[in-house]
Amino acid sequence: MCGFSGYFGTVRDGRALLERMTAAIAHRGPDEQGFFTTKAAGLGHARLSIVGLGDGQQPMSDATGDLTIAFNGEIFNYVELREQLRAKGRHFRTTSDTEVILHLYDEMGEDCVSALNGDFAFALWDGRRRRMVLTRDRMGVRPLFYTRQGERLYFASEVKALLQAPGVAAEIDPVALDQIFTLWAPIAPRTPFRNIYEIEPASLMIVQEGSVSTRPYWSLEYPDRDAPPRQGDERAAAEELRALLTEATRMRMRADVPVGAYLSGGLDSSITSALAAGMAPGGLRTFSVTFDSAEHDESPFQIEMARALGTHHSAVACGEGDIAAVFPDVIRFTERPILRTAPAPLYKLSSLVREAGLKVVLTGEGADEVFAGYDIFKEARVRRFCGRQPGSRIRPHLFRKLYPYLPGLRQQSAEYLFSFFGASGATLDDPLFSHRPRFDGTAATKLFYSGDLRATLSGYDAAEELAARLPEAFARWHPLHQAQYLEARFLLPGYILSSQGDRMAMAHGIEGRFPFLDHHLVEFAAGLPPEMKLKGLVEKHILREATKDLLPAAIGRRTKQPYRAPDSQSFVGPGTRDYVQSALGDAAVSAGGLFNPKAVAKLHEKCSRQPASGFRDNAAFVGILSTQLWLTTFTGTGICNAKAA
Amino acid sequence: MTDTIQDAVKAFVIENFLFGDTTHALADTDSLIENGIIDSTGVLELVAFIEDHCGITVADADIVPANLDSLARITAFITAKTASLVAA
Structure with a gap:
């Protein structure tokens, strides 16, 4: 590496x-x-x-x-x-x-x-x-x-x-x-x-x-929706999965230096850690991030898993102000604007591994793409279910079950839930159906574009370009496989493996290894029937079946908790760092030329006054701040003072 | 009265959800959701605004797009609620 x-x-x-x-x-x-x-x-x-x-x-x-x-x-x-x-x-x-x-x-x-x-x-x-x-x-x-x-x-x-x-x-x-x-x-x-x-x-x-x-030289492919079903029952599939995953992990333990593991407390890294622990003769070292905020913290599960495996466990705390402290460095390594702060805690985590004297860690990354773990897969299924009976007052309540960690959704009526997720039957043929609410919700951040940027982009549609890049066979795949392809082919390399993965680890000379992304395992999983991966609204069903003897019951049954970190609230309030004021100030935003200075000032003021901002405001805040830091770091224009301290 | 309410709601929407962007051609009947102006958190912000500025309480059952998904609907909802308060 x-x-x-x-x-x-x-x-x-x-x-x-x-x-x-x-x-x-x-x-x-x-x-x-x-x-x-x-x-x-x-x-x-x-x-x-x-x-x-x-x-x-x-x-x-x-x-x-x-x-x-x-x-x-x-x-x-x-x-x-x-x-x-x-x-x-x-x-x-x-x-x-x-x-x-x-x-x-x-x-x-x-x-x-x-x-x-x-x-x-x-x-x-x-x-x-x-x-x-x-x-x-x-x-x-x-x-x-x-x-x-x-x-x-x-x-x-x-x-x-x-x-x-x-x-x-x-x-x-x-x-x-x-x-x-x-x-x-x-x-x-x-x-x-x-x-x-x-x-x-x-x-x-x-x-x-x-x-x-x-x-x-290779492509990710799924079976046609009408193809004959795969031979073999679920038990046989689980056994084959377990064998492939064990072999993928064994190969990734090969090194002339000790190999450790990230342990988030979720299903995926618990599985890779459990398999690795049995292959590390001198004992396995595991590493975690903990958060001050209860909505982001998973430390009880991390501790339980580390105890169960008997690993030598270390954690780095990501407290108030920590994300802002490292964010300019994070952008120097991501080399791209980002809409979430999630890479920042991983930057701190790789530093912890380096301080511990290790160079290599296994991670659970990739399982959500390969075995359909993300909420967006369940969301698309519920949207299709709702779309079949648009007037239902009962069906949209399933959305609330999907996102128990989003306070804004808990209090919404069935009608609003239906509207937010665009559960109209009219869009069922959209090749981007599964991701359309996310793309539309994110695109709302363009409200902050400057007049010049809007003029430059006039007539351009990013989602349309993405749709045009899909392979011809895409239309023949099951909707779940279409959604998995969008994640695995675009977001995984474009964000997860780069901004959250390689860049944050290599910033401190740490190599991440990903057993779930072994191509034999990826090809096997792609060929599994959709219902073996997403069974009802239970994600990664076959993976749970294949590994249930490895994990404590409380971990094995855990519902997916997306890895998230505090966003705009990391940068506001008492002790706000000077670079944030500088980067979002009128002079820097005007000099950058990409965003509307007055709108950015109002966003900054709103997020400062009301830390529990919604998705769009958070994404816009982090996106604009990271773009301003990107301009300062790479274009040499020095439009703002980007020093973290 | 109705114009005053609608003006206040519009000013709030422009300030809080459009961040002062007056170039956004927002018609009175345009859907706030379909136009990407409001999300699930935004609905709660809107309800807080109505309660704080209009002196009415918005029941959970009233938080539906039929009441709140356009300037015109919000105005009609506030007008009706205020009238029922006066009548009571």
């Missing part, structure tokens, strides 16, 4: 450039750095040593010197692949997974990615064919960005490295901003930086003189 940077094309003093680019992402690999240059390409690498501690230095070349790779991530099945390659007569000089990729590429070319089970991004220079191969893992765990400047192409694990390259400047892409303010994340390959893109998950890019080509 590391960071890398590089270029394709002729660059004057390429080594010095690589040193600057790699220094910008040194936090991803604090253990050592390495560089490789030829006339036509260069690679730089910042290493976090986890596998092959003594002999895994990068960039790594093969014995001929023709192939050189800079690699970020882990190939979990490298042991098996190495044995297969040895059986073919290949000789290995190191114990690292990096060398396995080099040999595999030599055997198979770029198609070798199909044999890899792992979380990876790499750049491989093929000197024989004079081309650079850039690729990312299937689900989008590890990042990879690029930009073109004339005949040259620069790439790196984070955008901040690209900004070191000549001619590359940070400028906001208004369309990406609008996508965030509608969908919560940009639609890849677009990023918030104009002319800077990301390699999409499960994609290969081949760069050679005069051409750049990109193609997917």
